Amino acid sequence: MMDTNTTDAEIAAPPGTSRGLRWFVGLVALTLLVTAAMFLSGAGTNPVSEPFTETEAAARLQTGSTIRTKTPSDADYVRALIGRWKRPESYGDITLTLKPEGRGTMYVEFSTVYSLLVDDELLVDIKWEVKDGRCVFQSIRGKPQAAFELVTKLKGKVRDQKIIEVTSKRAIFFDDKRKKTKKTWKRLPDANKK
Incomplete structure (x- = not known):
């Protein structure tokens, strides 16, 4: 039987993992996803690179x-x-x-x-x-x-x-x-x- 004083975060975390570390890993993953999305969409690139009349x-x-x-x-x-x-x-x-x-x-x-x-x-x-x-x-x-x-x-x-x-x-x-x-x-x- 489970202890009723245990929180959901404690249940989901592997033993020995702190909430701060999980938060940091999540932030890094989110940053990588946003960077990948910007790269794939071409954001930040100059649409006009050659001279024009x-x-x-x-x-x-x-x-x-x-x-x-x-x-x-x-x-x-x-x-x-x-x-x-x-x-x-x-x-x-x-x-x-x-x-x-x-x-x-x-x-x-x-x-x-x-x-x-x-x-x-x-x-x-x-x-x-x-x-x-x-x-x-x-x-x-x-x-x-x-x-x-x-x-x-x-x-x-x-x-x-x-x-x-x-x-x-x-x-x-x-x-x-x-x-x-x-x-x-x-x-x-x-x-x-x-």
Whole structure:
């Protein structure tokens, strides 16, 4: 008959084995399994090891591949940024439409609290360009006019942000001149494609 004061750990352990040793052996086994899984999956390897052309760089930007061996040119960034983007903000949702000729729109749908102060929505015509790996947005005019004037007075008319990443799914900008914040935009489906 078994002693009722014996624990399950004491029953499972071979005689003379301490719990600390079993724990250490388990940790080593887990580390080996994780290392093997990373090796087999190719994690930590550079997916781009050979040189590639500017056209290939632009294609990789469009498909979401990470470029590690060459910095994309401003033209690559422009091609990759054309389209519709969205991101949430504390004051509402922003939808950005960037067109090839350096024009675009920014549509802001204000949250309930801000809509009481400003308006329900704001549509802003913008100019944009990429220069030296930075994306510069300039607000030209907006409707309703009173909301546009209030917002540009508070936030300014120009945003000059460093481009961190552009893929087929997201764009990340870093505002290193003002708030020192990173903004992530999610790509929206093209309204003209079915």
